[in-house]
Amino acid sequence: MLLGVASFLASCETDIDVTAEWKDITVVYGLISQNDSVHYIKVNKAFLGDGNAYTYAQIADSSSYGTNIEVTLVEKSITGSTRTFQCDTTTVYNKEAGVFYYPRQVVYKAAFKIPSDINEKHYTYHLEIRNKLTGKVVKAQTPLVKDFSIDTPNPGVTKIEFISENNQRIKWYSAKDGRRYNVSIRIWFDEVFNLYDTIPRYIDWDFNSVKASSIVESELLEILYDPQNLYPICKSLIPYKDDRENSVTSRLIDKAEFRFNVAGDELNTYMEVNEPSSDLLQEKAEYTNIQNGYGLFSCRYTKTLSVPIGTRTEERLIAEDIKFVDRIGN
Secondary structure (H helix, E strand, C coil): CCCCCHHHHHCCCCECCCCCCCCCEEEEEEEECCCCCEEEEEEEEECCCCCEHHHHHCCHHHHECCCCEEEEEEEECCCCCEEEEECEEEEECCCCCCCCCCCCEEEEEEECCCCCCHHHHCCEEEEEEEECCCCCEEEEEEECCCCCCEEECCCCCCCECCCCCCCEEEEEECCCCEEEEEEEEEEEEEEEECCCEEEEEEEEEECCCEECCCCCCCCEEEEEECHHHHHHHHHHHCCCCCCHHHHEEEEEEEEEEEEEEEEEHHHHHHHHHCCCCCCCCCCCCCCCCCECCEEEEEEEEEEEEEEEECHHHHHHHHHCCCCECCCCCC
């Protein structure tokens, strides 16, 4: 996952003081997750020039270091073992429109798997960026969000229904080094097109985020939700709003996937600093955990629990008249 750098540039004056002394300002964004086998680091440079900064931002050479920097990730454990990974330059072609040039942009990647014993050896990841031309070194480090336990739904449950008139709970125990939890229920179903082609699809039922009081593990957290809200959500999000809906012959319900997207402590702080403020006169502070630069280097983790959806929920969805039919064997 790569984070944008627009917030950094947007806080700067667009009219540049051309008499100011030139300074190399490195802007870094990267997140490390044990869910990933390829890890990306975004590195750009702020710059001075004669004119409007936003004009320069649209020119790749103005904000990209290219191959003029060495980007290294070092994995360290409490046992003293280390592994070092050199990041290669690569190009992404789907960057959305924004302050910096798009859709093509150079980033830095390293391919490696996070060890499975992270809960025991407590690995930390150290980022070092060395400018080949100037010798400048930029550093940052992060722990990893550790694994955690889900209490409700019980991981052993064989079916789940969304039929109760009472609020239900999603409960879990906080992870070590995890601070913010974005929880959702992903509803999976199959769509049959033109009687023959079956394609899996999903919609997400999102809830408000929950924050642990600390990054110490095993704090019991929970979310309340109304099961009856599933049906208007499905009726709103599932039917296509274009001609594709005419090609859908039927839909078959599959499973509910409870998803926990966990942000590390530094990532949570960055998000809090950049959340909208009701005070229009309040000047937002710039947040960074990058040594000798600006930006963010932190961690995240996604944990899921999948539970098949039961027949009573299937019957309710069929009654909503959005092309759901009985799944054989459900």
